[in-house]
Amino acid sequence: MSVGLIALLDDVAALAKAAAASLDDVAAQAGRAGAKAAGVVIDDAAVTPRYVTGLSAARELPIIAKIAVGSLKNKLLFLLPAALALSLLLPQAVTPLLMLGGLYLCYEGAEKVYELVVPHAAHVHETELETISVDAKTFEDEKVASAVRTDFILSAEIMAITLGSLSESGLAMQALVLAMVGTMITAAVYGVVAMIVKADDFGLWLAQRSSPSQAGAFLRMFGRGLVQGMPYLLKVLGLIGTAAMIWVGGGIIVHGAETFGFGWLSHLLHDAGEGAAHAVPALGGVLSWLVKAAASGLVGILIGLAAIPAVGYVVAPTWQWCAARLRGIRTA
8 A cells, every 4th residue: 555655656746747847848938939029029019109199197007908908818819729720720821821910010010101201191091991089988999909900910920930939849838838928928018018108107206206315306307307208218119119010011021922932032131131241240140130120121111001002992992891781781
């Protein structure tokens, strides 16, 4: 009896060690996959703050919370099962879907550039695509819906990059790592976003401190700096987010085209980067990356600008026709 009990305890200990090793493996793979998706994560963090600009301070955190919940649903309820299903049943469909996501990112980014350059025409284009908000709740709901739509594309890229780094892993390991990466990235991104959009409130609280000490004077000065600097920081983040959308979208399309045999553009970008690195050896890899990123961004902006009239003249009328048909069916 005692021998059997000892054997059982040995088996339990072995299972515990195996489970611990598996958890360590999941964490390690999640860390590596998250690092590979870092570019898209930065894009996500830079894009989101613009969805709460122009809204009351009291609604900023609730809106971020709604977007974060929507992002988590995107990753865990829709994208994770879809990624696993595609990996098992139709792996060749992953690249075309990623390219569609890249096209959407290029369109969204180019539309922001178009709005800066030709604000009146961009406003007309927006009114053709979206309804006009009639009250604060409708406006807020549209902001959240727009953010969650953009997040869906960015989340899809994150999950696809993560899945691509797990090609040698089993289905259970893929599911665990995808879930861990999705949860951790969502918490990190929207935690940072919450701190960014509430930094001015924190700065105001510091500026109103009444301590007469030198530390109190420094904190008041720092708080005033935060309050005065946050509008400029948000504008800079908006520009970074727009540039990142165009860069990421263009890069996805370039690499996707290479997968389908159109590799000349990818090779051209690679050669340009290598040429820049050889011209200035001191900067080396950094300059090579910058040149390739800028070239991907140029591809993205050209594709996005071409997509704007296509959306205005083809996608929007088709969407409106489908919506009208659905309303007709419901009323009938």
